[in-house]
Amino acid sequence: MKEVIIATKNAGKVKEFQTLFAEKEVEVKSLLDFENAPDVEETGETFAENAILKAETIANYLNKVVIADDSGLVVDALNGKPGVYSARYAGEHKNDKENIAKVLEELKGVPFEKRTARFHCALAVAIPRQRTVVVEGTCEGYIAEAPTGTNGFGYDPIFYVPEKQKTMAELSKEEKNKISHRANALKKLEKIWDELVETKE
Numbered sequence: 206m207k208e209v210i211i212a213t214k215n216a217g218k219v220k221e222f223q224t225l226f227a228e229k230e231v232e233v234k235s236l237l238d239f240e241n242a243p244d245v246e247e248t249g250e251t252f253a254e255n256a257i258l259k260a261e262t263i264a265n266y267l268n269k270v271v272i273a274d275d276s277g278l279v280v281d282a283l284n285g286k287p288g289v290y291s292a293r294y295a296g297e298h299k300n301d302k303e304n305i306a307k308v309l310e311e312l313k314g315v316p317f318e319k320r321t322a323r324f325h326c327a328l329a330v331a332i333p334r335q336r337t338v339v340v341e342g343t344c345e346g347y348i349a350e351a352p353t354g355t356n357g358f359g360y361d362p363i364f365y366v367p368e369k370q371k372t373m374a375e376l377s378k379e380e381k382n383k384i385s386h387r388a389n390a391l392k393k394l395e396k397i398w399d400e401l402v403e404t405k406e
């Protein structure tokens with residue numbers, strides 16, 4: 206079975222990539238399998254910059270082709286925040302519940318139609334010491350008044366998807382994986398994957 210390495214320590218992302226790659230019979234490995242891999246400081250100003258930093262550092266360390274995901278929530282009424290700070294919005298200890306509480310507090314009094322937001326995902330594929338390619342995907346929605354649902358991770362309980370009339374955390378993993386920012390980025394990656402990895406040798 207082929208394998209792909211995702212340069213992430215986020216268990217929620219790992220699960221989604223496992224589902225996304227399952228039908229292609231590709232085994233997903235992550236930094237949870239490579240405990241000594243270096244920590245990468247996310248110093249970029251954009252999702253793409255951070256994804257490149259993570260992918261190139263880990264690809265050079267493992268000397269293998271690596272995919273990194275940098276993603277987050279962009280809220281229009283908060284001028285794009287939490288953005289690249291999504292994971293650590295309420296502090297470096299990265300707590301989903303506290304992050305959600307902070308966003309809801311900042312949006313207090315903002316009416317539904319002004320609570321527009323999107324999830325953004327940048328995927329960088331690094332071929333060690335050769336080249337790196339980035340693709341991006343988004344998913345549009347609204348920030349709900351209160352959390353609902355228990356599936357998914359991160360901000361999913363407050364991300365309302367209008368076409369489904371449900372929050373992302375109320376969708377099954379199959380439903381989320383059809384419409385998510387991550388799935389949309391991965392669809393773009395699929396289109397260039399064969400050509401990209403062929404250049405490796």
Ligand SMILES: O=c1[nH]c(=O)c2ncn([C@@H]3O[C@H](COP(=O)(O)OP(=O)(O)OP(=O)(O)O)[C@@H](O)[C@H]3O)c2[nH]1
Nearest residue numbers: 213214215274275276277278291292358359360361
């Ligand atoms: O509700 C959500 N559904 C999603 O589908 C989703 N994707 C990303 N996010 C949020 O954005 C941060 C990523 O930050 P991030 O890309 O730096 O990842 P991370 O620090 O968690 O792990 P790593 O991949 O860097 O190791 C995450 O922690 C979440 O808060 C999501 N929230």
Ligand SMILES: [Mg+2]
Nearest residue numbers: 215247275292
């Ligand atoms: Mg991170």
